C-alpha cells in the first residue's frame with residue numbers, strides 16, 4: 293500500500309527518485325485504518341497497532357490537492373468519448389445531475405441501480421465532467437471496496453470523519469472543522485457522490501447534513517449542496533452489531549427524515565447482458581432480481597427459498613467447490629495470472645479461514 297502511495301506521489305510531483313518519507317507511511321496507516329473501520333468498525337489502536345496521525349492529512353485534503361493536479365484535457369476527452377455511449381436512462385440521470393449543478397439547485401438524489409446496470413460507468417462520467425471543468429467533485433462510499441472503484445474515492449468514515457459509534461450518538465456531526473481540508477471540500481464541491489449508500493446508518497447521512505448546514509451557513513437540507521446517493525435498493529441493510537432485524541430496519545436511510553427529500557433516478561438495463569448479448573447472463577440477472585425483489589416463493593417452515601435449478605453450477609460439498617474453482621492448485625499456486633482469475637467468496641470469515649486451511653493443506657512444502 294505504501295508503495296502505491298509512493299508511486300502516486302512520484303507521478304504527481306514528476307519526481308521518479310522520490311524516496312519514502314514518514315508522511316507516506318502515515319497515509320498508508322490511515323488507509324489501513326479506513327479499511328478496518330469499514331470492515332470491522334475498529335480503529336488500529338483497538339486492533340493493537342500504531343494510530344495514524346490523521347491531523348497531518350487534514351489541512352491538505354486529497355480532493356483539494358488532486359483538483360490542482362488533474363489532467364483536465366484527458367478528463368474532457370474521456371467525457372467526450374463516453375457521454376455518447378450512455379443509454380437513455382443513464383443519459384437522463386446524467387442530464388438531471390448536470391442541470392442541478394448548472395442551476396446550483398442542490399438537492400438529494402438517489403441513483404437506484406442493481407448490479408451491472410452501469411452505475412460506476414455513469415458516476416465516473418459525472419465525476420470526470422465536473423473535474424474537467426476544474427471544479428471539485430467528492431466521491432465517497434460506505435465500503436472500502438466500493439470506494440476503490442471510484443476515481444479518487446474514499447470511505448465515508450475516513451473522508452467525513454464520522455464518529456465510530458455514530459449509531460449511539462443522538463445528533464452526530466462529522467469530526468471536521470469548517471476550514472480543514474475536507475471542510476473546505478464540503479463547502480465548495482459541486483457534488484458529493486456516496487456509493488453503496490444502503491449500507492450506511494441513517495445517522496451517518498444526518499451527520500453529513502448537520503455539518504453541511506453548518507459549513508455552508510445555510511439551513512436547507514445539506515446546506516444546499518448537491519448529494520447523489522447511489523446503490524441497489526435491494527441490497528443489504530446496515531449491519532448493527534448484536535442488533536435485531538428491527539434495529540437494522542430502523543437504521544436504514546429510508547427511516548431518516550431526510551429521505552423525504554430524495555429524488556429517485558433509476559437504472560434497469562443490465563449492461564453486461566446488453567454489451568455481450570449473453571443469454572445466460574440475462575437469465576442470471578433476471579433470477580437475481582427475482583430473488584432480491586422478494587418474488588421467489590418462501591418455504592414457511594424454514595423461511596428459506598429454493599434456488600432455481602439453472603441458477604448456477606451447484607457444488608454439494610466445500611471440497612468439490614475448491615476442486616472446481618482451483619483445480620490443480622498444487623501445480624498452479626505460484627502462477628499469479630491463474631490465481632487472479634479465480635476466487636471463492638464466503639459470507640463468514642469462519643468459512644474463509646476453514647477453506648484457506650483446506651487449500652493450504654493441498655499445497656506441497658513445509659508448513
Ligand SMILES: Nc1ncnc2c1ncn2[C@@H]1O[C@H](COP(=O)(O)OP(=O)(O)OP(=O)(O)O)[C@@H](O)[C@H]1O
Pocket residue numbers: 377378379382405406407408409410411412413414563564567
Ligand atoms: N453506456 C455504456 N456503454 C458502454 N459500456 C458501458 C455502459 N454502461 C456501462 N458499461 C460497461 O458495462 C459494465 C458494467 O457497468 P458498471 O461496472 O458501471 O456497472 P455497475 O452498475 O457499477 O455494476 P456493479 O454494481 O456490479 O459493480 C462495465 O464494463 C462498464 O464499463
